[in-house]
Amino acid sequence: MRAITKEFPGVRALSDVSLVVAAGEIHAICGENGAGKSTLMKVLSGVHPYGTYDGDIFYQGRECRFGDIRASEHAGIVIIHQELALVPGMSITENIFLGNEPRRWGRIDWKAANHRALELMSLVGLKEDPDTLVKDIGVGKQQLVEIAKAFAKDVKLLILDEPTAALNETDSRHLLDLLRGFKQRGITSIMISHKLNEVEAIADAITILRDGRTIETITVASGEVDEDRIVRGMVGRDLESRFPEHVPRIGEVFFEVRDWTVRHPISADRLVCKNSAFTVRRGEIVGFAGLMGAGRTELAMSIFGRSYGVHLDGKIFKDGREVEIRSVADAIAHGLAYVSEDRKAIGLNLLDDVKTSVVAAKLSKITRRGVLDEAAQYHEAESYRKSLRIKTPTVDEPVTRLSGGNQQKVVLAKWMFTDPDLLILDEPTRGIDVGAKYEIYGIIQRLADEGRGVIVISSEMPELIGLCDRIYTVFEGAITGEVARRDADPELLMKQMTSSRRLPTP
Known part of the structure; x- marks a missing residue:
């Protein structure tokens, strides 16, 4: 990827970013929330199609101009997003082949689909009945269904966005072992992760992004990789401690x-x-x-x-x-206030903007005779935007456009607004990421000090x-x-x- 620049209304997400990945390697991308990691991978996979960004993509020696995600999948590039794209009420087999069903005489061949699903499930180490509904298996196994789904599309370049974020240690180790096995089969992997110990353990090379720009790429073989080096590149300074004094x-x-x-x-x-x-x-x-x-x-x-x-x-x-x-x-x-573990499904309404989300839990604070005081709503949201350092150009911005760390700050603001x-x-x-964690730890400590x-x-x-x-x-x-x-x-x-x-x- 050469000189990739991507803009959204009011914000430049990527600015002249370059990325070189060798065939057959595991390449990690690290950076703070909002650094542009997911956006870069969405450009590569056609989620953001050609024409919506500046720069060039070269894959297997030729320039690619993907118009949509199907075009990139046809080339062998498959992305697994942090929010898994599975249908809970459908079976494992149905999810693996969704939109890619094997057909015979113009009809879906479910016998062939189940047989092939068992082969793919064995490949990723998933020991379940293929007719099991996805909602009845854990998050770790759902992640394996997504990877099996990628192999059903003849993957050559596998992109994983925070693949172990919601997994326990056992499931995380299994997933990392799978990536090592895929490497031996000649499959290239790009992994976005905030778990620096996992990155250090598995990656052949690490590219660090900060504020939408490429900071550096480090090869693990150079012997220069350690967590402090990665953190310094991500946040632009040394973090002497991961927790504020x-x-x-x-x-x-x-x-x-x-x-x-x-x-x-x-x-x-x-x-x-x-x-x-x-x-x-x-x-x-x-x-x-x-x-x-x-x-x-x-x-x-x-x-x-x-x-x-x-x-x-x-x-x-x-x-x-x-x-x-x-x-x-x-x-x-x-x-009492409760910030749930799933900010997207429970903590936020992704259709709302920042100012609506911040005041949602206690509207009575800013209503006058049953009518919402919009000036007070804007003032309160703007106050939390500044005090919690929520990275957004305006509180009118939809929360779905914010990075994960900034969405988490919005959820915190929502419950702090209730004066718990x-x-x-x-x-x-x-x-x-580690920088946003440091900020949230500071917020937690301030709340206790109050x-x-x-x-x-x-x-x-x-x-x-x-x-x-x-x-x-x-x-x-x-x-x-x-x-x-x-x-x-x-x-x-x-x-x-x-x-x-x-x-x-x-």
Whole structure:
């Protein structure tokens, strides 16, 4: 790709970007949210067609001018987006061959499709019935369906945008092993990732983008690659610490949950929360650690207005008094806020603009006699845009045009606007680059310094240890341990995250 420039209304996403990828290599692209990584790959794959950008693309020795994504797929270039393009109500086979179904005598040959699907599933290590609905398998297996779908199109260049962002460690390792296997088969891969340890482990070369420009390309064989070098290129400066310096000012207990028990919404014999009990102090950042499926999100959602499952038992106390929180409206009224792990499906309405999203959770603050005060709406949104450093030319911009990190800041702004006493953050930095993470950590610390309580649910153990004052561990719906920051280490947390019995506090 030579001198690629791409503009959207009010913003230049790419400016004279060049990228050279050798055949058969794994090439990583790193950069902050908004650096232009996904836009560059959308140009390459025809999502942004020829004529909508400046510059040239050469593939296998000839210039390519892709008019749409089908044209790039015909050439053997297949992109797997961060938001998987699967139909939940269709089977694995139907998804693999969607729009590319094998035909016989003018009709879809489902027998041939199922046979070929089994071959492709075996290739990617997916051991499922091909008739299984996609909605009934986990995110890691859905990612494998997407890769099988790519192989159904005779892929030669595979582009993966944040392929491990939503995966646990086991699924991530399996996916990286697959990429190594594809390399041995002569398939070229381009991977966008914020997980620098994975990039360092698997990539042959790394191209760093910053503010829509190419900063440098590093070959791993040169021996010059380390996380600090990548971070420096991404953010334009050294990050001496991945977490801002912070001295907590922790006050008294103001929020308490006792004996919280919740049943699965469908399986009547399955408990997703089992007699859970915990406390939060003012000014305190409390972490919740657990493996995928441990019940952390279910606990948070059930507390936030019983948004998940069937409540069986348990009480909530705030400022020493029992409170009844039976709906999301009750939760907001009692000073609770919940930033969900899925910002696109639950946290935001992607049809809204920034200013509408920021005030959405508490319109009563800016209504006068039942009428929305548009001037107040704009003022509030603009205030959060500046204080949270949301990268957007205007608050009238649709949130769908923002990068993942900036969308996350909009979700934070939306709940900060409600003036919560307790802010629950579920995977607050998922799919976000190291520079944006640093900014969000600072925001979390500022919220705690204002006397609020903050709960952080995260799958990244270093994040919990570096950010939280106290950490609870969860296993199969039960809280199995409580560790102060000074005593927290990965080995101890993992031991408590994999044990069904409550272990003594160090």
